Amino acid sequence: MSPSTRPLLSLDRLTRAYGSLTAVNNVSLELPAGARHALIGPNGAGKTTLLNLVAGTDRPTAGRISWDGEDLTRTAPARRSRLGIGRSFQHPIGIGELSALENVVLACWRHHPERRAAWRRAERLRRLRATALEQLDAVGLADVAHRPAGALSHGQRRMLDLAAALAGRPRLLLLDEPAAGLTDRDIERLLEVLGRLPEDVAFVLIEHHIDVVAQLVDTVSVLVEGTMLRSGPTREVLSHPDVRTAYLGTTADDVDPGGPETNTGGERVADEGRR
Numbered sequence: 001m002s003p004s005t006r007p008l009l010s011l012d013r014l015t016r017a018y019g020s021l022t023a024v025n026n027v028s029l030e031l032p033a034g035a036r037h038a039l040i041g042p043n044g045a046g047k048t049t050l051l052n053l054v055a056g057t058d059r060p061t062a063g064r065i066s067w068d069g070e071d072l073t074r075t076a077p078a079r080r081s082r083l084g085i086g087r088s089f090q091h092p093i094g095i096g097e098l099s100a101l102e103n104v105v106l107a108c109w110r111h112h113p114e115r116r117a118a119w120r121r122a123e124r125l126r127r128l129r130a131t132a133l134e135q136l137d138a139v140g141l142a143d144v145a146h147r148p149a150g151a152l153s154h155g156q157r158r159m160l161d162l163a164a165a166l167a168g169r170p171r172l173l174l175l176d177e178p179a180a181g182l183t184d185r186d187i188e189r190l191l192e193v194l195g196r197l198p199e200d201v202a203f204v205l206i207e208h209h210i211d212v213v214a215q216l217v218d219t220v221s222v223l224v225e226g227t228m229l230r231s232g233p234t235r236e237v238l239s240h241p242d243v244r245t246a247y248l249g250t251t252a253d254d255v256d257p258g259g260p261e262t263n264t265g266g267e268r269v270a271d272e273g274r275r
């Protein structure tokens, strides 16, 4: 396959079993460069496990992961990160005692090609700080750059994590429920930031806010009990009767996956009420 036609990420019959529980079962998926993809499904469907397998923090029991044509199945997470797979987590991970800026400087440093030497020259350090500030500005945190991460609001900390993930200039960003716990205003900001990502940056989003999914992504995969129920264009998948029954908890036409004009109420799926 030529570099222009091969997928950026390819999952081939990926399975992850924990003892008798198969969290991810025979899942295949291909994503091109610049893909905007959502993973949805009920609680415990295997969404986070699948992201962990792609990030390399968990290993598949069977199946294969390819990245830009290269077999990544056994590659360590740090190398995946250097190859361009960035991620943000369900809960903020920034270091509370360090300022927002210092957190992002650290993230920039981790991805610096000359990591060990990056501190030695004042000029390099200045450049790292300038890049970090740009990232903070891009997510709307320039004003609080010098505040300790621990003193930021939940929404700001999540944006800080996003700035840190973007600092690695990822080609694929894995986002685990980025809108969880955010205010409507923070969600707007998140939509803006993700909507402004360069076209060739792909992301995979786990999200329970269906209106966020409908606004942000072109394609969706639905996982149920570890298996792929359906995968394809957002509108088609969200309106499929099987998806409505299995996940959205609706049987009638009371969910419109059409987009912001018709679905602005911050709708979360029925399943979420059980959390």
Ligand SMILES: Nc1ncnc2c1ncn2[C@@H]1O[C@H](COP(=O)(O)OP(=O)(O)OP(=O)(O)O)[C@@H](O)[C@H]1O
Pocket: 018, 021, 023, 041, 042, 043, 044, 045, 046, 047, 048, 049, 050
């Ligand atoms: N390290 C682990 N050891 C054992 N079981 C695990 C482990 N990680 C996940 N599981 C189980 O695998 C299943 C899938 O979990 P996972 O967190 O991937 O689901 P999810 O779709 O992300 O759920 P949620 O929407 O609640 O975050 C669950 O039954 C979970 O308890």
